[in-house]
Amino acid sequence: MSQNHQIKRGVSLYSFQNDTFLRTMTLEDCIRTCAEIGAKGIEVVGEQTFTGWPEVGMPMAEVAHWHALMEKYGTYPVCHDFMLDYKRVKGRLLSFDEQVASVKKDIDFGAALGAPYIRALVSIAPEVLVACASYAEDKGIKILIEIHAPLHFDHPWIIRHAEAYEKSGSKALGFLPDMGMFVHRFPRVWKERFVRNGVPQHxxxxxxxxxxxxxxxxxxxxxxxxxxxxxxxxxMAETLRHNAAFEPKRMLDFMPRIHNIHGKFYEMTEDDVEYSIPYDEIVAVLKAGGFKGHICSEYEGNRWIEDAHPVESVEQVKRQHRMLCRLLDEPMPAALQAQAR
Known part of the structure; x- marks a missing residue:
């Protein structure tokens, strides 16, 4: 198969949140799984993976273990997803300077992990990120605001970010679109969960x-x-306020600042197709726009099925990567071929 793009496959370890919380998978299990399916780019949520971060400071022993696993399995860091809790200090809002200091702390952490990108929550004001841009540049980091439903590329808040980034002139500021913006079909696992919760069928x-x-x-x-x-x-009706079928082509105008993709998915069917998100259209847009980064799997169907069904995060991630191999014209690793249909 020939490739006419530079799109790579990765996994956000957020996909394995059930497994890590229940301690059925260790960090090494997660990294090994990603390596086996050929998804070498690893995205990580600091609070999920590193004990006590950020309250206890830099967990040096765990960071060293992280690097050892990267080397052992031939994987590499892509992104550190950080949070900014505005009310972390005794219930009061953080001042502007405190927010900037908090973001810089996560820039340091991303650099310590070897990640070229850190994910910023969409709620963070653009002025805070602009104030951190030169610090990020010095550390070799790009800060990517996550474009997450119900926001989208035509939302005034995102336009405000885009204008601030251009005015700053910094290349250290960019975007990380979450594919949950493109839910073109009401997810089946959502509907089934709401019915189990008591919503009448009609x-x-x-x-x-x-x-x-x-x-x-x-x-x-x-x-x-x-x-x-x-x-x-x-x-159930409220979910329509927070989700919509926005147009994937809107990413094209912002592509120069898009450096990573959250490959959100809720249900990969047995035919290796996402039930509600049109990945064939999405990947076509990314190819047309010359996207050069990773699509990092982000499985979030777990919370919709865990009351009634086993959560099979690994199988779901494998199915998505079989789909991505097909859409990216990429040879399928042996670990995926064994179960390909």
Whole structure:
């Protein structure tokens, strides 16, 4: 197979959150799994993987272990996903200077891990990130704001970020689109969970159809109330406020500052297709735009099934990478071929 792109496969270890929380997978298990499926780029959430970070400071022994695993399995760091808790200090909002200092601390951590990128939460003001840009440049780090539903590339908050980045002139500021922006079909695992939570079938069917028809969420909420829906039914309808089928082509105008992709997915079917997110369209746009970074798997279907079904994170990630191999015209590693259909 020939490749006419520079898109690479990776995995966010957030995909294995159930496994690491329940201690059925160690960090080494996660890294080995990624290596076996040929997803050499590793994205990590510091709070998930490193004990006590950031409250206890730099966990040097664990950082050394991280580098040892990278070398052992031939993997490499892509991104450190950091948080900024505005109310971390005794319930009060952090000052501007405190926010800047917090981000710089995560820049240092990303550099210690060897990651070229750190993921910033979309709630962080652009002025904070601009103030950190030169520090990031000195550390060889790019700060990427995550574009996460319900926000999108035409949202005023994201436009404000884009304008601030251009005005700064810094190449250390960019974007990390989350593919949850492109939920073109109401996820089946969501609907099934809401029904188990008590949503009447006819209301669940109506909400699913309303999403398919792109009905305004406020109208759907009104209709659900008139149908007698309460509690879980309203919660299901509320998902329409926070998710939408935005257009993948909107990434093209921002491609020079897009350096990493969160390959969000909720359910990979047995046919190795994401049920609700059109990855064929997405990958085509990334190819057309000359994207040169990683698509890092981010499995979030676990929280929708764990009440009733085993969470098979590894199998779900494998299915996504079989799909990505196909879409990226990439030879399939033996660990994926064994289960390919």
């Amino acid at each position: 209301i669940a069917d109506y909400i699913e159809k309303a999403y398919e028809d792109r009905v305004l969420s406020e109208y759907v909420l009104l209709d659900v109330r008139e149908m007698g829906g309460t509690g879980p039914s309203l919660a």
